[in-house]
Amino acid sequence: MEQEEFVPDYAQTSREIWIQQTYEEIKKRTYLDPLYDAAFKAFLNDEQALISFLNGVFQLEGDNRITAVTIKNTEVNILFPQVKTFRLDIRATTSTGFCINVEMQKAKHSRFIERILLQHSAFMLQSKHEWDQEFFKEPARELTDEERTQRYDLRYEFPPTFAIWICDFHLEKQSGYRGTWAIRNEQGLTLSEKVKYILYDLTQFSKKREEINTAEDRWLYLLKNAGSSDDLPDFDDGVIAKAIKRLLVGTASEKLLKEQAKNMVMTEEELDYLASLKVRARAEGKAEGLAEGKAEGKTEGHADALSVFEKLGVPPEKIAEAKAMLSAKKAELPK
Numbered sequence: 001m002e003q004e005e006f007v008p009d010y011a012q013t014s015r016e017i018w019i020q021q022t023y024e025e026i027k028k029r030t031y032l033d034p035l036y037d038a039a040f041k042a043f044l045n046d047e048q049a050l051i052s053f054l055n056g057v058f059q060l061e062g063d064n065r066i067t068a069v070t071i072k073n074t075e076v077n078i079l080f081p082q083v084k085t086f087r088l089d090i091r092a093t094t095s096t097g098f099c100i101n102v103e104m105q106k107a108k109h110s111r112f113i114e115r116i117l118l119q120h121s122a123f124m125l126q127s128k129h130e131w132d133q134e135f136f137k138e139p140a141r142e143l144t145d146e147e148r149t150q151r152y153d154l155r156y157e158f159p160p161t162f163a164i165w166i167c168d169f170h171l172e173k174q175s176g177y178r179g180t181w182a183i184r185n186e187q188g189l190t191l192s193e194k195v196k197y198i199l200y201d202l203t204q205f206s207k208k209r210e211e212i213n214t215a216e217d218r219w220l221y222l223l224k225n226a227g228s229s230d231d232l233p234d235f236d237d238g239v240i241a242k243a244i245k246r247l248l249v250g251t252a253s254e255k256l257l258k259e260q261a262k263n264m265v266m267t268e269e270e271l272d273y274l275a276s277l278k279v280r281a282r283a284e285g286k287a288e289g290l291a292e293g294k295a296e297g298k299t300e301g302h303a304d305a306l307s308v309f310e311k312l313g314v315p316p317e318k319i320a321e322a323k324a325m326l327s328a329k330k331a332e333l334p335k
Contacts, residue, residue, distance in 0.1 A: 015265065023261035031247040033227025035168050035202075037089065038259035040104040042246045043223075045071065045090050049243045054100060056215030057164060057198060068095040076126045086122040099127040099161045104223075108169040110276065116197060120163045124195070128158040160194040166223060170203045177204035177220070209233055266321060 026032070032039035044053060050069050060066060074088040090102040101123045109115065135154050143151070171179070181197040182190045202224045212221050218235050226232055226247055234241035245251070252260075 019258075019261045019265050022264050023258060026257055026261055026264070027249060029227075029249050030230045031226045031232065031244070032249060032252060032256070032260050033264075034223050034247060035104060035106050035227060036260055036263040037104065038256055038263050039226075039247060040223075041089060042252075042256060043226075043243050044102065044219075046243065046246070047071065048239045050090070050092060050102075052215055052237070052239045053102075053219045054094065054098075056217075056219055059214075059216065060096075064096075066094045066096050066098075069093065069100075072130075076122045078122050078125060084122070086119050088119070088123065091123070093159075097159055099123070099159050100164065101162070102164045103166065105165055105167045105169070108167070116163065116165060120161070120195075120197070123163065124158060124161045127161050131157075131159050158194065160196075162196050162198065164198045164200075166200045166202065166220075168202050168224075171199055171201040174199060174201050174204075177201050178216075 032042070034040045034043040044050060047069055050071070051066050055065050069092045072091040072093065074091050076086040076088065078084045078086070088101050089104055092100045094100060101120070136151065177200060179199045181199060183192065183195060184190050200220065202220070205220050205224055207217060207221060209221070212218055212235065218237065218240060222232060222240070222244070232244050234244055
């Protein structure tokens with residue numbers, strides 16, 4: 001299904017009206033796009049769907065399969081001494097003892113890898129804290145030497161913590177659509193098997209429906225194509241069929257539709273990132289435009305900002321929004 005490009009007039013439209021217009025556009029579609037936060041959580045933040053997805057990601061079969069998950073609170077608070085809050089998309093523990101964080105990232109941000117590392121550090125601390133609550137309860141009696149020895153052995157142990165990031169933009173250092181990253185030395189020896197980052201680059205996932213063979217492929221195919229499709233396949237899988245139903249616009253709750261509309265409008269973080277690109281591009285544009293005049297320099301700066309957006313893999317609809325914003329600014333320039 002070919003979607004019409006919807007670009008609000010930033011010079012005339014308030015954020016509230018912009019969200020409302022986006023909401024109206026969503027209602028014309030068949031499925032919510034799970035590449036945005038609200039629909040992503042509706043699609044995957046379900047026990048059976050998450051079990052199927054994770055078994056696909058880790059390629060688990062037979063007795064090694066994950067059979068149950070416990071979905072956890074996604075807000076993690078760390079004291080520095082001020083509180084630093086991390087809001088994760090999906091956080092869960094599995095029947096196999098894994099602590100899992102699944103993130104959907106629509107647009108690339110500055111220092112993206114550092115963000116992954118920082119967020120995973122908080123996730124590890126939270127996972128260790130919860131693990132300690134189970135193994136280091138206040139003893140009701142004096143501990144034996146054997147029990148103290150066990151406590152000593154467990155004091156710095158933490159559960160396997162795996163971060164799964166699904167990215168709708170190109171990852172420069174990754175040659176395929178999937179990469180498993182870990183902390184290694186110069187000889188390639190892994191420091192610990194308990195910390196891994198699984199990154200998906202959806203721009204490199206190009207399998208057609210008839211080429212889909214694994215559970216991993218099925219979930220990636222649906223994530224990538226739901227927003228532009230009128231007819232998603234359920235692959236004769238009951239769990240997937242239910243997940244697809246949760247994306248249907250026609251039966252979605254008003255709360256979900258409105259939350260999705262908010263997600264499709266640029267967030268404060270994305271606006272900050274756009275502003276940083278504009279400042280940098282404007283400075284370059286002014287320098288290059290001295291001979292041509294300030295107005296031309298600013299125009300070149302705006303064009304450079306859009307060019308940077310494209311190179312960083314920012315989604316086309318976001319670039320269109322940015323273009324409208326820059327056009328409005330250009331109209332304000334002195335002639």
